[in-house]
Amino acid sequence: MRYALRRLGFFVLTLWVAITLNFLLPRLMPGNPALAMMAKFHNQNATPQTLHTLEILFGVNSHQSLLGQYFGYLHQIVTLNFGTSLDEYPASVTSVIGSAIWWTVGLVGITTVLAFILGTGLGIVSAWRRGGKLDSVVPPTFVITSAIPYFWMAMVLILVFALTLHWFPAQGGYYVTTDSPGLNLTFFQDVLNHAFLPAIALLITTIGTWILTMRNTMITTLAEDYVRMARAKGLPSWRIMLDYAARNAILPNLTGFAMSLGFVVSGAILIEYVFNYPGVGYMLLQAVSGEDYPLMQGLFLLITVTVLFAILLADILTAILDPRTRAAR
Amino acid sequence: MAMPVSGVATDTPAAQLPAGHALARIGRAIRSNRKATIGTILLLIFILIALFPGVIAHDSPTQDAYAPGLGISTAHLLGTNHYGQDLFSQLVYGTRNVLIIAFVVGLATTGIAVLIGVAAAYLGGGWDGSLNVLTDVLLVIPLFPLLIIIAAYAHGGSTLVLIAAITLTGWSYTARQLRAQALTLRSRDFLAAARVRGERQLYIIMVEVIPTMTSLIVACFLTNALYAVLFASSLQFIGLGDPNTVSWGTTLYWAENNAALQTGEPLWAIAPGACIAVLGSAFALLNYAFDEIGNPALRPVRKPRSKRA
Numbered sequence: 291m292r293y294a295l296r297r298l299g300f301f302v303l304t305l306w307v308a309i310t311l312n313f314l315l316p317r318l319m320p321g322n323p324a325l326a327m328m329a330k331f332h333n334q335n336a337t338p339q340t341l342h343t344l345e346i347l348f349g350v351n352s353h354q355s356l357l358g359q360y361f362g363y364l365h366q367i368v369t370l371n372f373g374t375s376l377d378e379y380p381a382s383v384t385s386v387i388g389s390a391i392w393w394t395v396g397l398v399g400i401t402t403v404l405a406f407i408l409g410t411g412l413g414i415v416s417a418w419r420r421g422g423k424l425d426s427v428v429p430p431t432f433v434i435t436s437a438i439p440y441f442w443m444a445m446v447l448i449l450v451f452a453l454t455l456h457w458f459p460a461q462g463g464y465y466v467t468t469d470s471p472g473l474n475l476t477f478f479q480d481v482l483n484h485a486f487l488p489a490i491a492l493l494i495t496t497i498g499t500w501i502l503t504m505r506n507t508m509i510t511t512l513a514e515d516y517v518r519m520a521r522a523k524g525l526p527s528w529r530i531m532l533d534y535a536a537r538n539a540i541l542p543n544l545t546g547f548a549m550s551l552g553f554v555v556s557g558a559i560l561i562e563y564v565f566n567y568p569g570v571g572y573m574l575l576q577a578v579s580g581e582d583y584p585l586m587q588g589l590f591l592l593i594t595v596t597v598l599f600a601i602l603l604a605d606i607l608t609a610i611l612d613p614r615t616r617a618a619r
Numbered sequence: 620m621a622m623p624v625s626g627v628a629t630d631t632p633a634a635q636l637p638a639g640h641a642l643a644r645i646g647r648a649i650r651s652n653r654k655a656t657i658g659t660i661l662l663l664i665f666i667l668i669a670l671f672p673g674v675i676a677h678d679s680p681t682q683d684a685y686a687p688g689l690g691i692s693t694a695h696l697l698g699t700n701h702y703g704q705d706l707f708s709q710l711v712y713g714t715r716n717v718l719i720i721a722f723v724v725g726l727a728t729t730g731i732a733v734l735i736g737v738a739a740a741y742l743g744g745g746w747d748g749s750l751n752v753l754t755d756v757l758l759v760i761p762l763f764p765l766l767i768i769i770a771a772y773a774h775g776g777s778t779l780v781l782i783a784a785i786t787l788t789g790w791s792y793t794a795r796q797l798r799a800q801a802l803t804l805r806s807r808d809f810l811a812a813a814r815v816r817g818e819r820q821l822y823i824i825m826v827e828v829i830p831t832m833t834s835l836i837v838a839c840f841l842t843n844a845l846y847a848v849l850f851a852s853s854l855q856f857i858g859l860g861d862p863n864t865v866s867w868g869t870t871l872y873w874a875e876n877n878a879a880l881q882t883g884e885p886l887w888a889i890a891p892g893a894c895i896a897v898l899g900s901a902f903a904l905l906n907y908a909f910d911e912i913g914n915p916a917l918r919p920v921r922k923p924r925s926k927r928a
Contacts, residue, residue: 304756311765319772430654433907437899439849441856441871442892449885460881506910556763560853564875574764575857578771586768593764601759 297605301598308594312587313363316348317356327583330376340374347373347584367591373584377576383588387570391592393463394569397485398558401492402551408493409500410543414536416501417508429505432498440557444491444564451487458487461566488565496554500543508539541612544604551600555593648912655908661901669715676708680865700887701877709870710894716778716866717898720851723782725844728790732839733829735790736797740805741824751798757791766850770859777861781851789846793839800835804828838909845902852895867891 328348331341346362354362366372372383416425435443452460459465464480511517512535520530559571566572570589577585649655668675685699697706739750769784770776776784804810813823829836854860855868858876862869874880874888 300752300755303752304759307756308760311760312768315768315772429907433654433903434896434900437845437849437903438896439852439856439892439899441853442889442896445880445888445892449880449889453880453885502907551761555761556853559763559767560857563857574767578767579858581771583771586771590764590768593761597761598759 293609294606297602301602304598305595308591308598309364309367310360312591313360316583317359327376327581330581331374334376334380337380340380343371343373344584347587372588372591375577375585376582377580377585383584386585387573387588387592390568390570390573393567394558394562394571396481397488397562397567397569398492398554401489402496402554404489405493405497406500406543406547409497410504410540412497413501413504413543414508414531414539417505417512417539418531418535420509420512425505428501432501435494436498436502438495439560440491440495441560441564443495444488444561447487447491448564459484460487463568484567488561488567491561491565492554492557495557500547504539504543507542508535511535511539514538541608544608544611547604551597555597649908652908652911654904654911658901658904658908661897662905665714665718665898665901668711669718672708672712672715676705676711678705678708680704680709680712697886697890698884700874701879701882701884702873706870706887706890709865710867710891713866713870713891714894716864717848717852717868717895720778720782720785721844721848721898721902724785724789724847724851725840727782727786728843728847729793729836729840731786731790732794732797732843733832733836736794737801737824737828737832739794740798740801741820741828743805754791754794754798757788758795762788763850763853766854767857767859770854775859775861776854778864778866781854781860785847785850789843789850793843796839797832797835800832801828804831834909834912838906841902841906841909845899845906848895848899848902867894 328341328344331344343366346359346366370384375381375383375386378386412424412428416422416428419425448460451457463484464477514535517530517534520534525534555571558569559574561567562569562571563575570592574586574589574593576582577589649659681704685705697710700706700709735750735754739747739754765788766784769788770780773780773784810823810827813827818827851860852866852868852871855864855866856871856875858872860866860868860872862872868891870891871888874884874891877884877887879885879887
């Protein structure tokens with residue numbers, strides 16, 4: 291219980307830091323970037339109410355002290371008022387993000403789970419057959435894939451499978467001209483078809499970490515006495531591999547899973563960008579190039595909150611699976 | 620650009636030798652470990668290219684001197700791009716920018732990480748608690764989106780802005796690793812001996828603790844340098860760098876802007892990315908080799924000779 295409370299406290303603290311960064315960054319930057327944006331909103335003939343919200347969010351035209359501005363800002367964030375998008379005027383930031391989020395959740399969520407399962411499995415087998423064929427190929431290969439920029443992997447896949455072989459579409463989430471979103475089979479197939487290459491790009495660049503972490507912990511675990519004991523008892527080798535070694539070695543991979551989510555997110559941003567995939571990463575970069583700061587801030591908060599929730603979830607899982615964390619203090 | 624391979628090396632204490640010996644040991648280890656040898660050679664080649672780009676490439680990287688879209692030839696090893704710039708010399712001259720970012724960020728982040736990690740572990744108590752929370756908070760905030768918004772407010776970053784932003788945000792992972800190792804050192808006898816001798820804390824940290832951690836510190840530098848390369852190139856690629864710098868990421872930015880893949884100039888986009896991947900691999904290979912050096916259990920198994928015969 292103490293453990294759960296500590297993790298929850300950490301969650302709240304980190305969230306507060308992220309919100310505060312969002313507040314401070316535009317105010318600390320030289321040349322007040324928010325002013326230029328406000329001028330654009332004036333050109334859009336924004337309503338006084340919209341302008342007022344933005345003034346609070348970015349501290350423009352405000353005669354309040356920094357602390358006063360800060361509390362105004364916190365109040366808006368807590369009431370989930372992130373302002374109005376500049377690019378999609380007059381839609382609110384919340385509704386604009388809502389249209390993009392499911393694309394990313396589908397693509398990144400499914401791919402991450404797949405990468406975790408496949409990578410952990412390969413790591414287990416690779417460590418178990420130490421020095422075997424798989425083990426001599428897998429670690430060096432994935433040391434190298436972990437150094438490949440995500441966007442480059444995406445470009446190579448587009449070049450080979452979309453532009454040369456024409457097996458898959460090169461960009462987008464579905465055929466905008468011929469297909470319309472709906473709950474039918476053609477649309478579903480279309481979405482899968484478009485998601486395939488981005489998913490593979492993400493899978494290839496993230497799976498290496500799962501494999502290497504799992505393999506390295508597993509090797510340490512395999513040297514433990516209880517594994518030797520299991521061997522001496524004459525248990526079938528698959529049971530030793532899964533129930534004795536892997537079960538104990540998987541914990542660091544789980545915590546690693548949580549910590550690395552931030553990296554998965556950054557990879558997804560670049561991959562969505564290269565594929566023009568209509569998710570939040572692509573939207574974030576669109577917001578940056580259009581100087582749509584309210585949308586940009588909203589997306590940053592959303593991404594951070596998602597990652598924090600995932601970490602909280604992994605912490606809880608670790609606590610359930612590892613009795614030591616429950617006993618500790 | 621995957622996440623760091625979680626530190627098995629963290630749990631294994633480094634050699635208990637003075638600094639000079641440790642460096643000599645690292646030198647020996649590099650020669651004896653194949654991954655380390657390949658990584659070192661690749662890195663040295665890149666350093667030479669960065670120091671003397673003019674010797675290798677004869678064309679200006681920025682002048683639109685030739686016909687656009689020329690193919691591969693002896694005059695233009697990688698052809699020319701849409702603007703008629705020689706692609707090969709752009710890559711050769713671009714090496715310097717990437718390496719400067721890698722080394723400056725690598726050194727600066729490692730410096731901060733050593734300072735904070737070792738201080739937290741050695742001072743303990745409230746210091747450890749607060750430094751630890753700071754490290755953990757920074758660790759879980761998604762760095763790349765954070766870098767994107769920083770660069771966006773700065774209206775695209777010059778190399779200096781990129782270096783500053785990546786350094787300030789990127790030290791936490793290695794600080795945590797270093798703290799873990801420093802913690803295992805804290806109760807060792809040689810530190811107790813130094814304390815009994817009445818040495819000052821600063822002396823103990825600088826002369827007794829840090830030299831003992833040399834191999835992990837080098838590994839941290841390599842990790843950070845790899846992330847600097849990947850993050851900086853990514854930011855330049857999406858147009859948040861200075862579009863006038865000669866750099867691999869900037870070349871990629873112009874390639875993407877001109878839809879190089881779709882318009883039949885794939886080399887323009889693929890070649891600089893390949894350079895990033897190779898440089899990144901050099902750092903990653905060296906890093907992995909250091910993991911093996913620090914943790915002998917991970918070293919490749921050598922099969923008995925009789926089996927091969």
